Amino acid sequence: MKKYNALNESIISQLKAIAGEKSVITETERMEAYSHDELLEPACMKYPEAVVLAKNAGEISEILKLANRENIPVIPRGAGTGLTSASVACFGGIVLSLEKMDKIIEIDSSNMFMTAEAGVRTAEIQRAAREHGMLYAGDPCSGESSFIGGNAATNAGGNKAVKYGTTRRQIYGLEIVTATGEILNIGGKCMKDSTGYSLLNLIIGSEGTLAVITKVCLKLMPLPPNSIDLLIVFDDFQKAIGTVPEIIKLGVNPTCVEFMDNTVVKNCEKFLKEKLPHSENGHYIIVKIEGPGMEALEEDSVKIDELCSKRGSLETLVADPARIWKARNAFAEADRAESPVFSAEDLVVPPAMIPAAVKYISELAAKYGLVVHCAGHAADGNVHAHILKGALAEGDWREKLNSLQKELYATVYSMGGKLSGEHGIGYKRVELMSQFCPEHELNMMKSIKQALDPNLILNPGKIFKI
Ligand SMILES: Cc1cc2nc3c(=O)[nH]c(=O)nc-3n(C[C@H](O)[C@H](O)[C@H](O)COP(=O)(O)OP(=O)(O)OC[C@H]3O[C@@H](n4cnc5c(N)ncnc54)[C@H](O)[C@@H]3O)c2cc1C
Known part of the structure; x- marks a missing residue:
């Protein structure tokens, strides 16, 4: 197992010289928030030796060069909403927070792209796109808290992935700082790119182990003007979930198809203190359909309802979107309360x-x-x-x-x-x-890690052991 050096006074001083006195945190109580993500298992929590709040790619480059010289781990961190302890300093070292890099840099309405720093909240990206009459289709349930850089690093999915794909499909360009400290721009605003290996897709989903993402260039779409949310209730879970592939085969191209089993319905009802329909025995399928014309959406709703009735649903309700998505998105918090x-x-x-x-x-x-x-x-x-x-x-x-x-x-x-x-x-x-990962796949991943991060500085101990 690789061994790392501990931070000393000299390294802390160098970090302060790079990022500024106020941007380097070493007090234990202030580092508590950075000692875990949303996975609150004691075995997965660990305090870093320092937290640095970086302000730009130049500072990050200097920090990574220092970390390579001194053999210190660096753990990139977004909002810390992850559920796998991926942004925790398992081997000690520096947690590199992107929270100060929170600017939307450009909304390019002609090409329908947005460029933003990695620390912008996902919901802020969605809102800014909407204000310009466009849609950012990435939509993890943690969107009010998570950062767009964290979404890129985890290839976040979420409710709309069935129609628009995961975050990978929304990103066309990245500014990154490599593990050895070079600042690179990969991808861009071209709609196609067969120019060698897709470095973009290598970095997306690499969980901070190959590079630090500093900017993202996101594809925007036309905003669908109309939508209908359906809550379809079954009294049998297998019937409910077995209906989902049939809904897809209808060709109605849903934006979201979510499910909640009855234990989740009951628990969310208890947590939110709000009565949910058929909570005594109902298993939910929630479908959102969107499109240009309301008439076509209503026709599609009827098709979905007819199919579900034939398959034994109790009821199809046209749902208040705010209420039904609040219930669906309360799943994790409701379980945390339990x-x-x-x-x-x-x-x-x-x-x-x-x-x-x-x-x-x-x-x-x-x-x-x-x-x-x-x-x-x-x-x-x-x-x-x-x-x-x-x-x-x-x-x-x-x-x-x-x-x-x-x-x-x-x-x-x-x-x-x-x-x-x-x-x-x-x-x-x-x-x-x-x-469970096939050996050849795991070995290929380890070879890539070794090639791009020869001193194994970036987020060690994540994805595989080092
Ligand atoms: C209530 C709740 C609901 C959730 N719903 C969803 C969901 O629907 N879909 C989904 O996919 N996930 C979901 N998640 C998980 C989590 O929100 C996502 O994984 C999210 O993308 C993490 O973003 P973050 O900014 O919080 O990243 P963090 O948790 O801070 O970090 C996650 C990983 O990304 C790396 N990282 C972060 N920023 C950077 C960067 N700039 N450069 C390089 N690496 C970086 C970290 O090192 C770490 O490996 C949910 C979590 C919660 C608590």
Whole structure:
């Protein structure tokens, strides 16, 4: 295992000379917020030795050159909304926060692109696009808090990925600082690019292990003027989830197709203190359709309703979008209120396998006596299964969770699925990655890491062991 040096007074002084006295934090109480992300498992928390609030790519370049000279890890950090401890300083070192780099640089209405610094909040990007009559289609449920740089680094998905794809599909250009400190621009505003390897796609989703993202160039789309949100309620979960591939086959091109099982519906109702329809026994499918004409959307709604009725739904409601998305987006917070520690599984399977995958998770949870709540991005085959620790003792919880995950992912891989649909591997899934990612794939990833970060400075111990 690679060993790193500890920060000393001389390195702290050099950091202050680069970024300014006020932008270097070393006080323990001020570093608490940077010692974890949204995964609040004690085993995944660690204080950095310093936090630097960088203001531009030039400072980041200097910090990385210093870190290479001194053999110090650097951990890029966005808003810290990740669920895998990917922005935690597992080996100590410097947490490099992008929070001060929060400017939208350009909205290019002619080409329909926006360029922004990495620390702009996702919702701010969405709002700015809307104000200019355009859509930014990236839409993770954490959008009010997460940064666009963090979305790029994790290839965030979210509710609209079924129609528009994940963050990877929205990004056409990046400004990055390489692990060795060079500032590069990759990609740009061209709609096509077959000019050698796609470095852009290598950096997107690399979880801060290959480069620091300092700017993103995002594709914008025309804003759909009309939308309808449907809440379709079933009294049987398998019926509900089994209907999703059939909705897709209708050709209505939905923007979102989400699901919440009844445990999630009940828990969100309790958390929000708001009555939700059919909460006593209802499993939800939430569909958003968008388009230029209301008449066509109404026709599509009727088609969806007819299909779901034939498949045994209890009711299709035209939903108040604010209320229904508030309920869907409360999933994680509601579970946190129920059990501060839970394991957020993020498995992804080919879409038609989702009913079998969710059934299997429930069976496993029953086998190990664990409570599991399932919701997620139904049409993407992406299941968020929250396994709650509740009052279980630490040892018991770990043992049961490890056994459950081993069985779960063996089956998920046999279905053609993967460990993570959108949250990434981070630190949380390193062990599982070594067990389930095919060896040749893992070795290729390690070779790329070694080539681009020869001193293994950037975010070590994430995705795989070093
Ligand atoms: C309530 C809730 C709902 C969520 N919903 C979704 C969802 O719908 N879809 C989804 O995909 N995720 C979701 N997430 C997970 C999380 O919000 C995303 O992974 C998000 O993209 C992380 O962004 P961040 O700015 O918080 O990054 P952080 O958590 O700070 O960092 C995440 C990773 O990105 C790296 N990183 C961050 N910024 C940079 C940068 N500028 N350069 C290089 N590396 C960087 C870090 O090193 C780390 O590896 C949710 C989380 C919560 C708490």
